Amino acid sequence: MFCCSAGAAIYVSGAGSDATGDGSEANPYRSLTHAIASRGTDTEIRAAAGSYDAANGEAFPIAVPGGVSITGTRGADDTAATSSVVDAGGTARMFDLSAMGTLRNLVMTGALGNTVAATSCTLTIDNCVITNVTDAAVTEFASAIYCPKTVLNLLNTTIRDITTPSARHIVGIGQSGSKLTVSGCAFRNLRCGGGNYGDGILTMGWEYFGGTGGMVSATISDTVFDNIYSAQTWRPDGGMVIIWDVPFTVERCVFRNITCPYYVLNYRGWGGYIVNVRDSLFYNNQTGDFGSANRDSGPIVLRNCTFDNCSTVSRIERSDAKL
Secondary structure: OOOOOOOOOOOEEOOOOOOOOOHHHHHHHHOHHHHHHOOOOOOOOOOEEEOOHHHHHHOOOEOOOOOOOEEOOOOOOOOOOOOOEEEEHHHHHHHOEEEOEEEOOOOEOOOOOOOOOOOOEEEEEOEEEEOOOOOOOOOOOOOEEEEOOEEEEEEEEEEEEEOOOOOOOEEEEOOOOOEEEEEEEEEEEEOOOOOOOOOEEEEEEOOOHOOOOOOOOOEEEEOOOEEEEEEEOOHHHHHEEEOOOOEEEEEEEEEEEEEEEEEEEEOOOOOOOOEEEOEEEEEEEEEEEEEOOOOOOOOEEEOOOEOOOOOOOOOOOOOOOOO
């Protein structure tokens, strides 16, 4: 039996109680886990500033049913004093989603393996922080966000301070129906292992998602990538941002202080799509004799971009590739 009326928001707070609370603003629950169990699908959970961890009743990974949005509080800093901090303590994934869901105004820290895993859904992550991921005992595809068959809207979010040598990516998305929108975000101080075909910090597509067919599009705008290293060691497709065989647009972005064996921004595919890179800055990027902005085949259109102190601007890999 659910405790609250349909459509009413459920409230949680570190000062609340899962035993005696009723989920109202005046008498909140203590944990997100209990709040979700109390209602089920199609509701908004509102989390006050504080720490949401195992000591306060969270059971990780937290399964988020369809239509559930979790809205926290982002304050002057990213600590529990002013913000809603979900901390998995290095024990498990943090959130699992398999239907439409929204995570907003949350600081997500201490996940093991994946912070957010989503499959076959529409996922919006808005004004969040993802940080401090612990490497899993076995290789994970992506340490911050892993989402096959998903429409991912990553908005106004910071992904920072993650070093996961066993992970192939920080963010990975792909398979039929997948669509990627990144806007107003920051990727800072990131390291991942790579070491295989198509690996990178942010990757859309390729073989571990079951191929690239049927993906919709990728757009990255108003986003900063800073102080990033990828150890990808398989030359033909790896680097930092790797997109496979979909319409792809980059605009008003900054790529700086990036070191990787191959590409900063690389597009792979033969679908005839034009890659547009506009109004963007590439600064102090070291990729050997490979490119800061590259396309394996077909045209890449660079408009009003600046390349400063980069080892290479672009490299033509095949006879049908062109600027």
